[in-house]
Amino acid sequence: MIKSLKKFSIFLASVALLVGLQSEAFAAKKSRTLSKTIKQDHVKCGVSQGLPGFSNADAAGNWTGIDVDVCRAVAAAVLGDSGKVKFTPLTAKERFTALSSGEVDVLARNTTWTLSRDADLNLTFVGVNFYDGQGFMVRKSSGITSTNGFKNGISVCTNTGTTTELNMRDFFNSKKISYEPVAFEKADEVVQAYDAGRCDTYTTDKSGLAAQRTKMKNPDEHIVLPETISKEPLGPAVRHGDQVWEDIVRWSLFAMIEAEEYGITSANADSLKTSENPQIKRLVGSEGELGTLLGLGNDWSLNIIKQVGNYGESYKRNIADTGILPARGPNALWTNGGLLYVAPAR
Numbered sequence: 001m002i003k004s005l006k007k008f009s010i011f012l013a014s015v016a017l018l019v020g021l022q023s024e025a026f027a028a029k030k031s032r033t034l035s036k037t038i039k040q041d042h043v044k045c046g047v048s049q050g051l052p053g054f055s056n057a058d059a060a061g062n063w064t065g066i067d068v069d070v071c072r073a074v075a076a077a078v079l080g081d082s083g084k085v086k087f088t089p090l091t092a093k094e095r096f097t098a099l100s101s102g103e104v105d106v107l108a109r110n111t112t113w114t115l116s117r118d119a120d121l122n123l124t125f126v127g128v129n130f131y132d133g134q135g136f137m138v139r140k141s142s143g144i145t146s147t148n149g150f151k152n153g154i155s156v157c158t159n160t161g162t163t164t165e166l167n168m169r170d171f172f173n174s175k176k177i178s179y180e181p182v183a184f185e186k187a188d189e190v191v192q193a194y195d196a197g198r199c200d201t202y203t204t205d206k207s208g209l210a211a212q213r214t215k216m217k218n219p220d221e222h223i224v225l226p227e228t229i230s231k232e233p234l235g236p237a238v239r240h241g242d243q244v245w246e247d248i249v250r251w252s253l254f255a256m257i258e259a260e261e262y263g264i265t266s267a268n269a270d271s272l273k274t275s276e277n278p279q280i281k282r283l284v285g286s287e288g289e290l291g292t293l294l295g296l297g298n299d300w301s302l303n304i305i306k307q308v309g310n311y312g313e314s315y316k317r318n319i320a321d322t323g324i325l326p327a328r329g330p331n332a333l334w335t336n337g338g339l340l341y342v343a344p345a346r
């Protein structure tokens with residue numbers, strides 16, 4: 001009797017061990033990045049070295065911006081705390097290696113989604129969090145009011161390692177205007193060079209022009225020309241090969257956008273648990289098991305909305321109220337005539 005009991009308990013212990021090992025293997029197989037993030041208890045996020053409205057640190061080292069909010073949303077979804085993010089400032093040139101090598105697990109750094117980046121680099125774009133296009137800034141005193149005023153020999157300040165450089169080349173070549181590129185790796189060097197009069201014009205994404213203008217000695221002395229010479233859909237990216245992590249980052253962004261569409265805000269999210277609308281209930285976690293499908297708790301999206309806010313709240317806080325780009329333009333919801341239209345969380 002005692003012998004068979006002993007055998008039975010050994011059997012039970014082995015089963016428990018096997019199940020334990022298997023579920024750990026399953027979790028690890030499901031997403032290496034998710035398991036790693038839970039273990040280290042923070043999300044590793046690559047951002048810019050300082051672009052107001054997108055990713056910018058204050059003197060105390062607190063990061064804010066709509067890109068920063070994507071990182072915070074992932075932390076709220078995965079770790080239940082939007083504060084659990086380690087930010088790594090990266091130049092345009094460094095950013096893809098940092099993601100590929102595992103130095104960061106999310107790249108949220110005003111990065112344009114292009115075919116060659118998607119297909120050639122070890123990354124996947126998960127969506128678009130800002131629809132942009134490239135433009136030019138000039139000094140008002142130059143008298144130039146349109147790119148039609150550009151003359152041969154114009155000097156152009158810009159950043160290396162960007163789509164900006166490539167669009168600039170296409171633009172001047174197609175217009176048959178000779179130009180002198182003045183390129184730097186660090187964005188602040190570009191801004192300082194232009195501000196010090198080393199170039200006739202400064203070119204980058206129009207959001208970047210609006211943001212960087214705030215850093216100039218006399219912002220009012222500069223204007224952004226009306227032309228937009230490219231499409232720059234900016235969005236977060238993850239490394240290739242971890243589909244669960246890719247889904248988590250994609251749906252964290254989508255949840256913020258869809259929450260705005262349904263009028264769910266950081267202030268009312270809790271009270272909407274008893275809403276009549278099933279789509280709202282799914283987003284605040286009182287209906288369905290969407291979190292489980294992502295390998296997360298069912299409060300993943302409620303945590304995002306309560307702690308970070310919906311996309312509109314993030315836009316207002318970071319880009320509109322800071323005076324960078326008060327009008328939403330193409331970054332309005334599709335229901336308001338804009339381009340923001342995400343797949344439904346259901």
Ligand SMILES: N[C@@H](CCC(=O)N[C@@H](CS)C(=O)NCC(=O)O)C(=O)O
Pocket residue numbers: 048049050051090091092110111112159161162163164186187188204205208209212232234
């Ligand atoms: N969207 C473009 C340009 C990105 C870019 O690096 N822009 C510069 C100029 S706005 C920048 O981010 N500066 C801020 C920084 O490097 O910290 C790309 O993906 O290549």
